[in-house]
Amino acid sequence: MKKYVLSEKDTPTQWYNIVPDLPRPLLPPLHPVTHEPATAADLEPLLPRAVIEQEMSAERWIDIPEPVQELYRIWRPSPLYRANRLEKALDTPARIYFKYEAVSPAGSHKPNTAVPQVYYNSVEGVKRVTTETGAGQWGSALSFAGSLFGIDVTVYMVKASFQQKPHRHSLMETWGAEVFPSPSTRTQAGRKILAEEPDSPGSLGIAISEAVEDALAHDDTKFALGSAMNHVVLHQTIIGLEARKQFELAEDYPDVVIGCVGGGSNYSGLAFPFMADKLAGHRDTRFIAAEPAACPTLTRGKLTYDYPDVAGLGPLLHMRTVGHGFIPAPIHAGGLRFHGDAPTLCLLHDDGHVEARAYNQNEVFTEAVRFARSEGFVMAPESSHALRGAVAEALAAKEAGEARTILFGFSGHGHFDMGAYDAFLAGKLEDYELPQEEIDAALADLPTIATT
Numbered sequence: 486m487k488k489y490v491l492s493e494k495d496t497p498t499q500w501y502n503i504v505p506d507l508p509r510p511l512l513p514p515l516h517p518v519t520h521e522p523a524t525a526a527d528l529e530p531l532l533p534r535a536v537i538e539q540e541m542s543a544e545r546w547i548d549i550p551e552p553v554q555e556l557y558r559i560w561r562p563s564p565l566y567r568a569n570r571l572e573k574a575l576d577t578p579a580r581i582y583f584k585y586e587a588v589s590p591a592g593s594h595k596p597n598t599a600v601p602q603v604y605y606n607s608v609e610g611v612k613r614v615t616t617e618t619g620a621g622q623w624g625s626a627l628s629f630a631g632s633l634f635g636i637d638v639t640v641y642m643v644k645a646s647f648q649q650k651p652h653r654h655s656l657m658e659t660w661g662a663e664v665f666p667s668p669s670t671r672t673q674a675g676r677k678i679l680a681e682e683p684d685s686p687g688s689l690g691i692a693i694s695e696a697v698e699d700a701l702a703h704d705d706t707k708f709a710l711g712s713a714m715n716h717v718v719l720h721q722t723i724i725g726l727e728a729r730k731q732f733e734l735a736e737d738y739p740d741v742v743i744g745c746v747g748g749g750s751n752y753s754g755l756a757f758p759f760m761a762d763k764l765a766g767h768r769d770t771r772f773i774a775a776e777p778a779a780c781p782t783l784t785r786g787k788l789t790y791d792y793p794d795v796a797g798l799g800p801l802l803h804m805r806t807v808g809h810g811f812i813p814a815p816i817h818a819g820g821l822r823f824h825g826d827a828p829t830l831c832l833l834h835d836d837g838h839v840e841a842r843a844y845n846q847n848e849v850f851t852e853a854v855r856f857a858r859s860e861g862f863v864m865a866p867e868s869s870h871a872l873r874g875a876v877a878e879a880l881a882a883k884e885a886g887e888a889r890t891i892l893f894g895f896s897g898h899g900h901f902d903m904g905a906y907d908a909f910l911a912g913k914l915e916d917y918e919l920p921q922e923e924i925d926a927a928l929a930d931l932p933t934i935a936t937t
């Protein structure tokens with residue numbers, strides 16, 4: 486295993502915004518009620534002004550504030566590894582690299598955006614931030630960031646995960662956050678769902694509605710989203726910008742860049758700095774997004790405007806979606822159960838710049854265990870989807886008898902997911918393929934909006 490470490494002086498000081506380099510204009514977020522393009526004033530009750538500006542920005546490079554750079558240094562730059570031992574285990578001529586985001590205090594890539602989001606809130610005098618969390622990674626990241634700036638954090642955690650992963654909320658509480666299983670009785674959105682379905686396992690869409698409603702009801706409170714929106718993707722480009730420099734140290738360049746996609750932020754963050762080279766005509770890199778078969782947004786969803794949440798309180802985003810009312814099967818990759826994806830990533834997928842693959846959890850865990858036994862690191866079920874895609878590419882290279890440089894995103898560790906590993910090792914993990922009727926039913930509920 487070879488490790489490529491950037492020196493601090495080579496650490497990026499700006500984020501990369503892909504919006505001006507897209508092959509065609511991105512459709513704007515829309516106001517959830519009027520369906521007109523959302524204005525900065527529409528978003529102000531929810532997000533700090535600096536974040537709104539980034540959300541709407543067409544500037545290619547955006548400065549990382551000095552205090553954020555300083556906090557990034559707690560765990561950044563993150564290492565890029567060459568997975569020689571996995572290559573040997575697969576007997577492949579391919580060179581496999583992974584960018585290791587599990588070094589952050591919360592254990593995933595999510596603090597890359599949690600820290601700047603809470604920073605901008607603190608600068609603008611916000612006292613409390615609300616959010617949703619699925620598996621608990623985003624809630625942990627925001628709780629960690631809240632503790633750095635002395636800002637209160639309220640987390641609505643999808644109930645199924647709250648029960649499956651009790652130590653995730655212990656972690657958030659250790660950083661000082663308050664955590665409620667969602668649907669909760671604290672909001673109208675939560676009470677409505679509970680009245681209809683008292684045993685609802687919850688969903689990210691429901692938890693977002695609760696967090697948004699809570700923020701809108703309090704003047705000193707804003708909402709923070711962990712994925713999908715442009716500003717989140719922007720902050721995550723620190724991953725790919727570092728990786729690009731690390732490939733210079735390795736004197737190599739990826740032929741294919743692979744990542745797992747929940748809302749699309751860690752993958753876009755890794756991929757977009759390389760995608761810039763492709764869009765400029767300098768490289769012919771392939772891009773592969775890996776998602777769960779149980780929540781197949783890119784492979785089977787529809788590209789249209791949809792709400793980010795069940796109650797329709799958040800701005801409409803133009804994205805590939807399986808419907809905001811979608812309640813996913815209880816797969817262990819809780820961070821990949823969002824019903825939509827980042828609009829920028831969806832546009833690039835629609836234009837053929839990004840391919841998508843859907844995988845079942847047993848094949849994904851098979852690779853995660855092989856990886857743990859060859860490279861040592863135990864990865865999150867989410868990241869294991871990216872690994873599954875990387876192994877498929879490595880085996881295809883072997884089949885074709887050709888060298889190929891593969892980069893995949895190791896988005897987080899699996900130390901809070903050992904229950905899932907237990908189930909897999911005991912042969913008790915179930916595969917869920919999402920039935921077409923469920924997609925059709927969830928899509929039937931979407932708003933109709935002309936986009937031409």
Ligand SMILES: *Cc1c(COP(=O)(O)O)cnc(C)c1O
Pocket residue numbers: 593594595622623711712713745746747748749750751752820821865867868896897898
């Ligand atoms: C949240 C999460 C994801 C999925 O979110 P994206 O926005 O698609 O990156 C992937 N991996 C891990 C470890 C996560 O915590």
